[in-house]
Amino acid sequence: MKDDHNQNHGHDPKPQPGGPELFVDNERYDWDKKTITGKELRVLASLPDDVQIFHKIPGRPDEEVKDDTVIDLTKQPGPDRFSTQPVGSQAG
16 A cells, blocks of 8 residues: 555656756756756856857757847757857858
């Protein structure tokens, strides 16, 4: 009768931070909110001011992420992916 006492059943290898994961230049980051701004992304990934950030959305052109851009990390399935490049370069 104590079968429901442990709901995890040992199948959760690591605690979830409560928010989605994301990737910046193929490096994985955990984030504890459902949205992130360009400024927060820059701080999280330790990105310098002289690189542009682009949100990679499958089937669409990459969208530039400005410091005040708010990205909803729950809109698409799977982790959100971002790339960076020096200011003035053409987006990939």
